[in-house]
Amino acid sequence: TKCPAYYKRGDYVPGLKVDGMDVLAVKQACRFAKEFVLKNGPIILEMDTYRYHGHSMSDPGSTYRTRDEIAGVRQERDPIERVRKLILSHDIATDKELKDIEKEVRKEVDEAIAKAKDSPMPDPSELFTNVYVKGYGAEAFGADRKELRTVLP
Numbered sequence: 001t002k003c004p005a006y007y008k009r010g011d012y013v014p015g016l017k018v019d020g021m022d023v024l025a026v027k028q029a030c031r032f033a034k035e036f037v038l039k040n041g042p043i044i045l046e047m048d049t050y051r052y053h054g055h056s057m058s059d060p061g062s063t064y065r066t067r068d069e070i071a072g073v074r075q076e077r078d079p080i081e082r083v084r085k086l087i088l089s090h091d092i093a094t095d096k097e098l099k100d101i102e103k104e105v106r107k108e109v110d111e112a113i114a115k116a117k118d119s120p121m122p123d124p125s126e127l128f129t130n131v132y133v134k135g136y137g138a139e140a141f142g143a144d145r146k147e148l149r150t151v152l153p
């Protein structure tokens with residue numbers, strides 16, 4: 001591409017590049033973007049992150065970078081570890097408290113996964129439920145339940 005800086009590719013739409021591995025920078029950028037768009041219109045946010053794994057099953061992600069590089073990024077820039085270090089260094093919580101929180105969160109996630117797997121598939125008529133913009137649901141496209149069944153399994 002002519003311009004690899006994605007946040008600059010909006011032509012007349014301004015943009016910001018944000019360290020997507022820094023949760024506080026992301027929070028601040030989103031706060032700024034919200035205020036900006038409410039007064040001025042759209043903005044592009046490019047969140048610069050690092051993939052620990054390859055793009056897919058056929059891409060292990062280890063042919064174009066070393067394991068040491070991946071481990072180094074995980075150790076120095078991992079968002080969760082960065083916040084953990086901040087919390088510990090400012091005595092906001094103890095290591096044990098953080099481990100207890102992590103256990104609770106893992107349990108909650110495991111329960112949510114189990115519930116999702118046990119739940120029936122939603123009816124195709126639910127496809128456009130809770131779409132943000134009014135008038136862009138199934139009725140805007142002339143789709144009714146019969147037509148949706150031909151599109152959805």
